[in-house]
Amino acid sequence: MLKGLxxxxxxxxxxxxxxxxQSKMAQMQEDLANMxxxxxxxxxxxxxxxxxxxxxxxxxxxxxxxxxxxxEVAEDLILAAIKDAQARASDxxxxxxxxxxxxxxxxxxxxxxx
Numbered sequence: 001m002l003k004g005l006x007x008x009x010x011x012x013x014x015x016x017x018x019x020x021x022q023s024k025m026a027q028m029q030e031d032l033a034n035m036x037x038x039x040x041x042x043x044x045x046x047x048x049x050x051x052x053x054x055x056x057x058x059x060x061x062x063x064x065x066x067x068x069x070x071x072e073v074a075e076d077l078i079l080a081a082i083k084d085a086q087a088r089a090s091d092x093x094x095x096x097x098x099x100x101x102x103x104x105x106x107x108x109x110x111x112x113x114x
Contacts (some may be wrong), residue, residue, distance in 0.1 A: 021104055028100055029053075037092055039084025045079040048085035050093040056082060 009052070017093065035052035045065050049058035065074045 014095070017104075023105070028096055032093055032096060035096075036091060037085055037088040039081050039088050041080035041084060041097070042077040046074075046081040048078075048081040050082075050085040050089045052089050054086050054093075056085065086091055093098040 008055060032052040033055075036049055036057065037052060038047055038049045040047045042062075042065065045062040047058075047060040049060075050056050059078070061074075061078065065077060067074075
């Protein structure tokens with residue numbers, strides 16, 4: 001169709017690929033908002049649930065940690081569970097990004113706006 005126009009055919013192909021990637025990135029962002037990960041601490045005494053985008057959505061705390069003299073321990077366990085959930089969310093998002101870039105035929109370590 002664009003034969004004889006030199007590099008314009010390649011440019012059209014690149015633009016189409018860029019639009020396709022933008023569409024897939026938008027879908028992945030939506031998917032990450034719907035995926036959940038759970039972080040925990042204290043051998044499961046505290047569990048934090050977050051989306052793969054890192055938004056905290058739930059916190060489950062075993063009542064046995066609510067001993068007044070152990071207040072600092074409970075706080076530490078809660079923070080540790082939240083941090084674990086956020087780290088898992090980040091790992092999940094990176095894995096999804098790697099899968100998308102590989103699917104698009106791009107280098108797996110390519111940094112895209114995310």
